[in-house]
Structure formats: C-alpha cells, structure tokens
Amino acid sequence: MNKWLELLKNNDFLGIKKYIKSGANLQETNEAGESVLACALRARCDEDVLTLLIESGADIFDFDDEGVSIFDMAITYDNLWMVEYLLEKGLDVNKTNRKSGFTALMAAACYGRVEIAKKLLEEGASQTAKDVKGFTAIDFARKMNKKSVLKLFNYDANAPKNTGYAR
Template structure:
C-alpha cells in the first residue's frame, strides 16, 4: 500500500497509470481498511485520477469498517462529478451502510454541499428519512446552520413543528 499512498499523495496520474499496468492491486487497503479509491478521495486527487482508478476496477460500492462509503467520501470532499458517476452506476442515494442510518443527503446537509444535495434530491433522495436517533437531513442542516441547505429543503422556521429548535 505504501506505493499507492505515495502516488496518491502526489496525485501522480501517469505514475498511477503505470502502476496499474504493472499489475497493482486496486483492492489493496491501508492500515485502517480504506481502499485505494477512498485514499484517493481523502488525498483530494484530481477527478481524472479518480476516474482512472474507477475505470480500472476500483470498487465504487466499497465502505470501511464504520460504514463510510465511497459516496459518503465523495460528498465529504465535494466531488459532485463522482457522486453523479456513482448514481449512474446504480448507487441508491437512500441506501446507507452506516449503522446509524446516516444517509448521503444528511452528509450533504452537514457539509453544506448544496450542488450535491440538489443532485441527490434530483435522483430520489428522501429528505424525510430519519437516522437511528430520529434526525432528518433538515435537522442536520439546522444543527450545522447550513442556510443554503435549509432553503433547498424548504425549511419553514415558523412551522409549529420547528418553533422549539434553537435555530
């Protein structure tokens, strides 16, 4: 995995391409169980590098021991192109691998990823899904004070059900 980490850290597209051609294992993981693709997202590699990994067999449906998926990471690091690609490849925007029930739309709400939230909603994200504690994406947006997301989710602060909240 050391070679992968060095190549990804430097976002070395040509080096990665060469490494793949030499038989590199795209299913390799780091010490905490993150895949090559997850590491590339964390290193904020260029979209071309990410697509090179995906086109050569990186598992787009992978998730770590905590249930954090490639979709979750694409949202965290603001890769709307990758989010669109994952959806086009069949990723269900309402499916979650997290035990808490935390969804992609909830992640977009927490990070204030308006463009990604729009993509998710256009592709069937259910804004009324609740996590294990009973929170919705709107609750996360309100908690994190993400006004653009609140607007997108049509938050009405004067609604009787919302008057008991601090924000």
C-alpha cells in the same frame, strides 16, 4: 499502501498508471479499511485519476469498516463529478451501509454541499429519512447552521422547534 498514498497525494496520473501496470493491488486498504479509491477521494485526486482507478478495477460500491462508502467519501470531499458518476451507475441515493442510518443527504446537509444536495434531491433523496437517533437531513442542516442547504429543503424557519437554529 504507502506507495498508493504517496501517488494519490501527488495526483500522479502517470505514476499511478505505471504502478497499476506493474501489478499494484487496487483492492488494498489502509488501517481504517478505506480502499484505494476512497483514499483518492480523500486526497482530492482529479477526474482523470479517479477514472483510471475505476477503469482499472477499483470497486465503486466499496465501503470501509464503519460502513462509509465511496458515495459518502465523494460527498464529504465535495466531489460532484463522482456523485453524478455513481448515480449514473445505479447507486440508490437512499441506501446506507452505516449502522447509524446516516444517509447521503444527511452528509450533504452536514457539510453544506449545496450542489450535491440539489443533485441528491433531484434523484429522489428522502428528506424525511431518519438515522437511528431520529434525526433527518433537515435536523443536521439546522444543527450545523447550513442555511444554504436549508433553503433546498421543506424547512419552516418559523416552526417552534426551529426558532433556535438557522433562519
């Protein structure tokens, strides 16, 4: 995996293309079970590299040992292009592989990913979905004080439970 990490860190399109041609394993994972594509998102590789990996066989529906999917990684690392690509490929905006029930919209709320949250809402993401502790995306946005995301939600700043949070 070290060779992959080096190439991805440098966003080395030609090096990656050459490595793939030489028989590199696109299904290889790091110690956390993250795929090459997940590592590319973490390294903030550009669309050209991501497209090359996908067209070469990287699994866009993969997830790591904790249930963190490529979709989750795209949100975490603020990659709207990848989010839109995955949605075009039929990804269910409300599905999660995480045992906690943490959804894509919850992640967008936590990280303050306004454009991604807008897209998820347009695609039918549920604002009322709850994780195993009973928290919704609105709760996460409140807790993390992401006012710009709260503006997208059905959020009443004057509701008694919200007065100690972002307004």
